[in-house]
Amino acid sequence: MYKINDNYLKLPGSYLFSTIGKKVAAYSAEHPEKEIIRLGIGDVTQPLAPAIIEALHKAVDEMGHAETFHGYAPDLGYEFLRKAIAEHDFQARGADIQADEIFVSDGAKCDAGNIQEIFSTDNKIAVCDPVYPVYVDTNVMAGRTGTYDPKTETWSDVIYMPCTAENGFAPELPKETPDLIYLCFPNNPTGSTITKAQLQEWVDYANQVGAVIIYDAAYEAYISEPDVPHTIYECEGARTCAIELRSFSKNAGFTGVRLGCTVIPKDLKCGEVSLHALWARRHGTKYNGAPYIVQRAGEAVYSPEGQAQLKAQVAYYMNNAKTILEGLKSAGYTVSGGVNAPYIWLKTPEGMDSWAFFDYLLENAGVVGTPGSGFGPSGEGYFRLTAFGSYENTVAALERIQKL
């Protein structure tokens, strides 16, 4: 008789955003008259930029003629896209990353979930707390996390690095030495960042202890302050210790288009074994490339028109962030984030836990946010709002919250 992977059974509850979706659907079914404003899941609402729409149409037309039809894409992505990424996202910032160190994928969530596969199940992971649930959950599924303690909501074999108001939401180097360190800056969910000097400390630490940093840069387009690194490869030594995950979801609104990439420098080696080669093998064996039309859309993100249009789109969302930040402050909330990130992190009112505040906000203001505790134990007592709504809805949501 076959057996299942019982690591799956260790996972408590369902995936955070599935739970929220079900809760909101149930509430809507009971109160069909209530207009709900969703500032929960980090999904964009602005349409694709004209340059991207044009590129998509053009690529679709190519697929309709035998002479310009494209079948299987190259395993690791089309050269035109990998080159554009290498030049604009790395080389233009002085980061030494070449096109052949970039693996094009269908999004950072998949990459964030799959990257752990090339590492031993004996490795110990370190995560910020609170954190994007995918990092821990996918390691649970792989059997890398030990046992779950429902009281503390933590796993026995995971190193948690609390990010709280006390440390400015910046993790401190862990006491216990980890093998894999997940970092995400600008941070999801807290919206905080660290400086280049702070990130350099992490790179030095990883190189010193022999750890790999998995650096999630999905929100780098929202950085507005100088001295905040846009890629970990701005730091010296990152080529020997860091993998970077990047996404087109938030800088270009591709949440429903699906495109991302993983960067693995060829200098990143475990003894003689190149992690680049391992990931290439995974790509070649388990993946068949992102759609041609989507890779052409990705290329358009880097055209002068695309760049200008997307700069305006990011500015639109960051204006929402400002609206939320100022609206919450004037309503007396303690808030952070929202300056270099599309996420605003607020302290729930006295005595209310994160899920209680979720229900309170849904029932009294018809506003959906994300409970901080869903991101880890140190998220308890916090709540995340996103700037990805429309401006009108964002203003309306804040008016409702201020009236409470």
Add this chain to the structure above:
Amino acid sequence: MYKINDNYLKLPGSYLFSTIGKKVAAYSAEHPEKEIIRLGIGDVTQPLAPAIIEALHKAVDEMGHAETFHGYAPDLGYEFLRKAIAEHDFQARGADIQADEIFVSDGAKCDAGNIQEIFSTDNKIAVCDPVYPVYVDTNVMAGRTGTYDPKTETWSDVIYMPCTAENGFAPELPKETPDLIYLCFPNNPTGSTITKAQLQEWVDYANQVGAVIIYDAAYEAYISEPDVPHTIYECEGARTCAIELRSFSKNAGFTGVRLGCTVIPKDLKCGEVSLHALWARRHGTKYNGAPYIVQRAGEAVYSPEGQAQLKAQVAYYMNNAKTILEGLKSAGYTVSGGVNAPYIWLKTPEGMDSWAFFDYLLENAGVVGTPGSGFGPSGEGYFRLTAFGSYENTVAALERIQKL
């Protein structure tokens, strides 16, 4: 110091089609004047059908306006597509599969590679020999296959089911009891099929011994004979023992568009645990849905126009198959397949192993095929040609082969 997943290091050589690609590129570089005809990898060459192009353009336009923009897709796929699949591919054939038992994905290769994750690493797999390399390689990566014997080119913990001329390329029930059984009909690479009565035996066997059949139906659109099942759910009892993988790559030319689905009936349970729930959890945690525009393209596959256009496309490729089959026969080769599948499986000329014939054909005819030994030890002495080229190239390739 972190450690890698050293199961990856057990994999001999690179992924089959990567190796072929490199060999052909090297030959082309040395002989730039030679025109090479590729009948190796199973990649389509006909453009997308007009109904699909139209659906893509329409969906792209929707993405350009805030009112019709689509962000994150539902975890398991859009209802419109899941419903179309359930109705046309299953219910219309009398197979009891509901829309909510279908998981939309970016292709059958990913699903074929990822599905093993929900099973214990203790499970023993059984595969046809020869077989699509992804089944075994992804189990190697997960540590489920024991050690590799380079002499026999087999893994110690894998049950091989030889498919040879002697048994009509149909596997026999294994002597040792497997936990997971990979079956693919119409078969890749042999192009052979089994009857509904034969498949029923497998379903009965799996239910009896407590095994799960992972049934790859990627080539079902090429079935021309009656009594060959288009889905395993035509067999009684399949709902309690079978997972089916389906693809849009070969029936609709989506190799560069990327769309597929996995079917897990809700009756498929390991004790109290629903495999449907496990796969849903994987999808929710590690995947973010196929692109909206691609799912709309998938829907167009089932429109009356789409169905008619794709029937003609399949007929085009099957005419190629006939050309190859008859051309090889008249040149004195022993061949099979090509009637219910786009693959022709030929016996290499006396004394030549599969890779020697690969080199011979490439160097003397400029034709690329796939060495049978790349699919498993029982593929040695065989060679695969595909019907997915253009008609002109197929005719030209056969003329060159006949001249040898």
